[in-house]
Amino acid sequence: MPTVKKGEVAVSQNDFGLLVDEFVRNELRPGRNIVAEWMDEHIRKWWPLIEKYYQQHIITAIEVAVALDAPPRYGRQELRNKKMWEKIVKELRPARSEFTVKYACSKCKRENIKLWRDSHTFANHIELECATCLAPDAKVDDAGMWEDPGEFGMRTSQLKGKVPAIPVDDSYWGYSSVPSQDIEWWQNLPTYPMEKK
Ligand SMILES: [Zn+2]
Numbered sequence: 204m205p206t207v208k209k210g211e212v213a214v215s216q217n218d219f220g221l222l223v224d225e226f227v228r229n230e231l232r233p234g235r236n237i238v239a240e241w242m243d244e245h246i247r248k249w250w251p252l253i254e255k256y257y258q259q260h261i262i263t264a265i266e267v268a269v270a271l272d273a274p275p276r277y278g279r280q281e282l283r284n285k286k287m288w289e290k291i292v293k294e295l296r297p298a299r300s301e302f303t304v305k306y307a308c309s310k311c312k313r314e315n316i317k318l319w320r321d322s323h324t325f326a327n328h329i330e331l332e333c334a335t336c337l338a339p340d341a342k343v344d345d346a347g348m349w350e351d352p353g354e355f356g357m358r359t360s361q362l363k364g365k366v367p368a369i370p371v372d373d374s375y376w377g378y379s380s381v382p383s384q385d386i387e388w389w390q391n392l393p394t395y396p397m398e399k400k
Pocket of ligand 1: 308311312
């Protein structure tokens, strides 16, 4: 058992996670101006000692702060050190979720391509479809977005009543609860097969 040295204190792992979570949230308030190198160095040192639960809290807090800082800001003070926060999220968040579902289009059988799924069906009945099979008339961009004429030309990732199929374990993330690393995985898949580009 390591002993506590002079100038050190011992806290429970749970308390430690709570303290770092509160500290990070405080530093995320608009106008705060923490030194990027200091934060970068310390959060990396702390990270392995923080429980998964608080790690997720911290990642989410940073992602929300960065998203809220997107213009228009309506006179609100900006989030300082945005690049630092974005880097911290990218480097400390967990790896993309593992999955066991067969990720292939049910029509053309293509793999390694963005797929969409029905939103209200049990996982074992879901028919995955690629953009080519699902909506041949739609122009879906590289990020999986298009302007849906049925929705007054609103840009959306929903396609002909289907939602992005982002797998986790033997199922799919709910439409509004996907972790950012898994959204990016889906966005980075090609939208159309290479030969059609
Ligand atoms: Zn297909």
